[in-house]
Amino acid sequence: MIDALAGPGAGEADALTASDLLALARDRKTAEDRAAADLLEIAARWADLHPPETIHTAAAFEVRGSEHEEPIAGDGCPLVAEFCVAELGTVLGISTTAAKKLIGHALELRHRFPRLWVQVHTGRVPAWRARLVAETTIHSTPSLTREAAAHVDAQVAAVAGRIGAAQLDRLVAETIKRFDLAAPDPAADPVDGYLSVDPRHVTLHDDDVHFAGTMRWEAELGIADSLDLDHVLKHKAAEQKALGSTESLDVRRAKALGDLARTQTAVDLAFARGGGGFEARSARTSTTEGTDLPAARQVVLHVHVDASMAGDQTVFGPTGRMEQRSKLLLLEQVKSWCGDSRTKVTVKPVVDLNADLSAPGYDIPDRIRDQVILRDQTCVFPWCTRPARRCDLDHVIPFDHRAETEGRPQPGPTTTRNLAALCRHHHRLKTHTVWRYAMTANGVLEWTSPTATATAATTPAPPRSNRSTGLTRA
Template sequence: ALDHRHATVHEGSLNHTGVAEMTLRADWSDLTDFDRALSLVAAALLRDGCTESFDVRRAMAIGILADPARALALINGDQAPVPTKGIVAYLHLSGDAPLGCDPVATDETGRTWLVDTVREWLARNDRFVTVRPVIDLNDHCDGTRHRPGETDPYVPSPLIAEKVRLRDPTCVFPWCTRPARSCDLDHITPYDHGGPTCECNLAALCRHHHRLKTHAGWTYRPLAPGTYLWHDPHGQSFLTTPQGTTDLTYAADTG
């Protein structure tokens, strides 16, 4: 029974309202202690004027307990310290929602959120919010070669790296779904062969597939931003896009 303890967030339960589900299986004494802590924070929220129901306040308490210093300040009635939790989200906001529907925002994974949900996130005082300049994926950032006294231009600038990872949400190797933010940025034309460090010559590859490309005879080239034509050592061809992979060899054989 102890081996089956877990705390699991169910990502599939997440919807456009930002509400999701989590299940806990733990030692009974730990669960009862956690249950009491939720009720303690819920009572403090009521004391400070929160008008939500008891169950909703207990749900709100989960996020508060995730920042122990702020939870302790709330329980003791002290001034809350500066928040330590933050959230990074890349959102495309649009007011062109269908008639009768609420405006929506779309994140970098294609998931849709209600704009009201985003407003609620920004209005919370338990997280810090950083506003960054809009990143235009159509604005090309030129790479540079070595110049005296400069940082090695083999490493992309933060802006170029961010643009590549927004364009390529996952590893661009056929059928790989590893998130781009945990991938290497590969020079499609190798740097030591004259390839520039710019988003037109960089793509997200996980470490395993980066090594296959470098050492195992796999090659690829971009056809359009985010679209790549791959060739394996045996002559098979694959087309990868943010929507998935097409086996061109199989398509040609069956067509």
Template structure:
């Protein structure tokens, strides 16, 4: 029974109660680690397959905690995670961390058992050193065991990183080389407000150049009337770089606007000098201009160190204005050409400052030269592309993006009710993003060339006779089940997710066995556990899935998530309520 906090507690008594609660939490975490170790000891063997035949996907022994840890039966993580409300991946990681503490970090583990080190900190150390050898892990153990509870988590992370390098310098060098080969760009998960993070790992020089390009476009947006904060404009600028032609055109427009502002501030413009037919400079061959421009825009990335890298996270949401320069920027490499001539490098060598008029004041001569080189007359009423210089920002971006040459196809699945569609307000769900306000759909697909496809009716049943599911069935399953239908799933269903025949497919069986009424998306380990590990599932009429583990644990998986239903006596099939947890605390065996 929960003991509520007494209203008459003063500040000191309330803090004492909080400290006691934290101590109880740590004690519970220690007990859970001991439970995990005991469970691991009970699952250190794999039953041989019937007939002794080894087939792909069969259960095997697997080391979860690193060198020096005993191997475990691979499917045991699914049973452990199911009862503790974890995905099988999180359960495998937890079991591995517990085993690593016992077998690779004995001094740190002793501190945990003595109540001198918080268990989550110790698990953090074990997780960070998973790839180290047993000897190197021992060196880290010596270094951190006495201070693990005395420093902040951030400092502990730095100490562990330094200790790893000292313990195994060759491994640290190999890891650095591996990290350089693991550069890439990833999309994070969308939040409920329709924003996503872009995560990039790239060479430091490329990151700096992208940061300069983003900054320049952000200042051009301000020059064109965007009143959002600096970071909001940087987020918009990153989105513009996804369409290089549009970004290039906006940049040219902004430079013309800056030059016009400079001319206005300086007074009446000087008379335009008549063109002299004999002026060889003005009549230089186009090939020579292109060659000179190409030379001026030579690739400068070669000067960046090949080994230098930067990891950055760019949040595309509307954030408060703040300095994020320490985090670097995401990466985009693009060689953009227009009119047959390479234009100026988007990642300009100069960095436009926070003052929107800096380009006009400090770089007017450079702008003027560039504009003459581009053949642009800054005294004309309209720009060369027909965009009115004084048009609103929204109209400007719409015109630029509409004329953009980029037409990369991209499919967007939108789930929306007829009521919300008619009213233009309400909530829609977008695949890969999540819930969005209907009004935000304009932001998602604005200025794109939209091709509407027929609505996929999820009430329609599709079936084929072959074992493999065709693309149209995979698409139906992806839309019907946004996440895999396994206990405590954490990933999203994709077109490549495993599809499980809930009623097993049989050769020479009835037609239509591969159908939307008999397929369920599953991740690979649960799929193998059902095929080879004794797990069973049943597709219910409402589309939910009931799973039963080899030990009789029942789980209901539906669109709301996972629910543990209790136990089934496998011998009799009788359902029993969940057994209460034992009251006796597990202790380590002598010598463990």
């Protein structure tokens, strides 16, 4: 049957009956589940081979908007060396973050959910469902102790893993209450003390960009803040309607929220000296001297559009690309942004991505920095998607600061073909481990892993034209 399906149109393939196809589908699904379970086992064993030297070199998750890190697995799981993760991810064709999740899930299941771990390897529970449980318990707030995790394991295993996300969240919440993991706060909730866990958050789901050029926000605010915000949005939406807007209420409320954000960046809130309150001052005259608050700043969007010359006129193409998440934009959307009275538009000069630019010293001038960022677009480590504008620029062949004084030629010059965008994690990986990479062509990098696998990971240059122009929205 395998050979028959491998060759479309073969006579033998046409002879497959409905029963044959169903049996084949069942076999393939069983094989897929088996492979996923094996991959969890491999990830756990890979972690066993790479313990960290100290707790400071252990792999962890960075928490966006927070000053702390989260472990990749819960209490009772072994720590894993930070830099071993990238090699596993490269072989699997996934990002370092995804590989970190895979290892964390494997350790969480093997050490804290032994019943569920056995069920995965006996085929009773698919790996994806067990990983859903692990992802929830690893990042629960507050963290589950070993005893609490064992309780969740027993409850989930009893139903052979058949539990949805909502049921799992309720089970974790009940476990937190059962094991008294959160100190009760009578003032917050005298009956259910576990509810004193602060659920407030504001999250931007920037991985999910709608084709209309929107992103989804999720927030949980205090009651007073929620009512105040709702009142302001309702008022601003009514103002827009009174001024002639024919858009729907939802759209007007969304625009009002954006207006609030843009208006707020014009104000710097600082603690009043000698008092307990706040004072608002103009961002043009205020400073943050004597405070811990950063100055208000503008939001910048980098939009690139194709353009050509028709006589003396510049003709723009119908579409463009926003650097943030490589979002495809319509020119009409860009025009609407530029029409906002509070929008400052800067047209950047055309950058030839194939030109070989150079600088005499170690520092990278802006003209070369912009060229490399536009060429690489993301961190050049295999499967990493961190935008290049948020990365370090690394000298592929290290710059020798003593070469000039010792009369030797510079082995690692500051040139286009010796610079690459690396996110901070992969920059540290290249600096502190035996991972090595070389540029085989302009923008094409070949990486060599610590185990020097036969197929070295290669980052091909993405499809691009040799010129790019930019619109900067501030």
